[in-house]
Amino acid sequence: MAEQFSNSNVQMKNEITELNSVQVAKMLGVNVSTVKRWTEEGKLKCHKTAGGHRKFFMHHLVEFIKEHENKNPRVNLFPLETKRDLDISLAITQGDWSALIDYCTEFAVASRRDKVQQILNGLYLAQYPLYAIYDELITPVMHRLGLMWMKGELTIIEEHLATQVMRDSIIRLQGIVRIPKKKRFRALLVNLFDELHDIGLKMVDHVLEARGIEVMFSGQNTPSFRIDSVFKKYTPKRLYISSTFVPNVRATQSELDRLLEIAHEYGTDVYVGGAGFQDLNIDHPAVERLLENFKQVHDI
Ligand code: B12
Structure with a gap:
């Protein structure tokens, strides 16, 4: 689904995207059964298809997060505080690399190490393989930073600062990666x-x-x-x-x-x-x- 939309349409796409219970559970960091229970209790709104499946729009999640600000589950793919966080979380859930490249580049340039870190951790928690995170996200972001510098959109110091944000985030991500105890060679x-x-x-x-x-x-x-x-x-x-x-x-x-x-x-x-x-x-x-x-x- 992600491929149908251009980057600039990420915002629009989110308005019309339907999410299923599994995706919502991933975004909120809970089990699917918890999502079902919340909908039955009326805490989390949804609509049901003719076949009886629960479907969610982004505004359902926005409402839920606003109402349950302090009771938010702590382990989610991306900390959900604003509508933008939801967009990022959705991009993670859908593997929308092109949107994630935009977000990461923007955060790296702004020296928002925390945000870059959260995206990388979110992807890993969503079970994308490490190599995919490197091939699909980090490498294109590094290339984009190089291009921005060449086009004069970043000064050399800005390019250095952004590069170091990426380097630090990669190293911190490794801190949560599962490393086998038994060594092969x-x-x-x-x-x-x-x-x-x-x-x-x-x-x-x-x-x-x-x-x-x-x-x-x-x-x-x-x-x-x-x-x-x-x-x-x-x-x-x-x-x-x-x-x-x-x-x-x-x-x-x-x-x-x-x-x-x-x-x-x-x-x-x-x-x-x-x-x-x-x-x-x-x-x-x-x-x-x-x-x-x-x-x-x-x-x-
Ligand atoms: C970050 C960066 C720097 C940082 C590096 C910081 C660091 N700790 O690594 C700093 C600021 C130090 C730097 C310095 C310079 N840089 Co520089 N840099 C970059 C930049 C923006 C990103 C590089 C990067 O990390 N890419 C991410 C990696 C993963 O991607 P990749 O390199 O394409 O590698 C791919 C594969 O080859 C493979 N791969 C890479 N390495 C390995 C190794 C193994 C074992 C395997 C299996 C696979 C593999 O993985 C990638 C996936 O496809 C690039 C822009 C670009 N287009 O890459 C310029 C770039 C590489 N730099 C360039 C230049 C010219 C320089 C400087 C000479 C600038 C200067 N005038 O001082 C110096 C060189 C100093 C030196 N002696 O090395 C040029 C190189 C052009 C060329 N080939 O001759 C580039 C392409 C920018 C450009 N378009 O002009 N740079």
Whole structure:
């Protein structure tokens, strides 16, 4: 249903969207049986279809929330205080990524870390896989921020502030993600020298961690000249290398070649990802695959 409407019509869409009991239960953070009971008690208004199914309009929820302000259930997908919160909650329930990209970008630019956080947590609580949140929401928001800066809609400092809101929110989201206790194997994640873009690799880190892989993450601008000691000590089964910006192709290529040689020597499988690899040669027996999104990271 979400695809039928353009972004600017989110508001209008909400006026006419019918919700079923399951969706309302998700939005309010209660069981479906509680929703049914509230409707029977007349606390939550609805209309019934010819077949006897309960259907809700947004105004039914708005009324309910206004009347039960202090008794609001505490665990809901998104804290419901205003009509706008309901719109966001609905977008979460429906997986309306295009609306969520708009909201997240707006909140990131306004440094509303709390709101970005609530959207991410809401999506995870609504059982969207982590990789989908990264592929469908975070990556497009980061690209949108880059575009806004290029078009002069954001100054460089505003772009930095918004980027950090996103980075912090991603890291905080990981705090509620279920991590398997039993570890499958160890993976080493590195950026290349002179690389400041580390958000893509951080998300790779989180997706792998949620899959029960023990991750070692090197951060920005990795000094890799003594990296063989890490291979010797920890013998990672996999090496993930990220590259977004390649300031000096020759220097980066030779660093990459050395890394691939070390990985090969230790029998470590290498996965690479990021736009920087368009400029680099990855034709090496240690390289298993170039990965293009977080679903692929999750699937292998
Ligand atoms: C945030 C940002 C920054 C931040 C980074 C903060 C941080 N902690 O990461 C800061 C402000 C530091 C920064 C600096 C610079 N940036 Co910058 N930055 C961005 C921005 C807006 C978002 C990057 C991001 O996080 N994207 C989100 C990730 C998830 O998306 P992605 O990079 O497209 O990656 C996809 C895949 O490749 C994959 N992936 C990515 N990495 C990996 C790794 C693995 C292992 C796997 C499996 C998959 C994978 O996942 C994504 C899903 O599709 C982009 C705009 C854009 N279009 O991306 C510019 C952008 C990347 N930056 C750019 C530039 C030019 C710079 C600077 C040179 C600016 C300057 N003049 O100083 C410096 C570079 C400094 C350096 N030495 O690295 C250019 C790069 C152009 C190019 N390819 O040459 C871009 C594209 C902006 C632009 N259009 O000009 N930047």
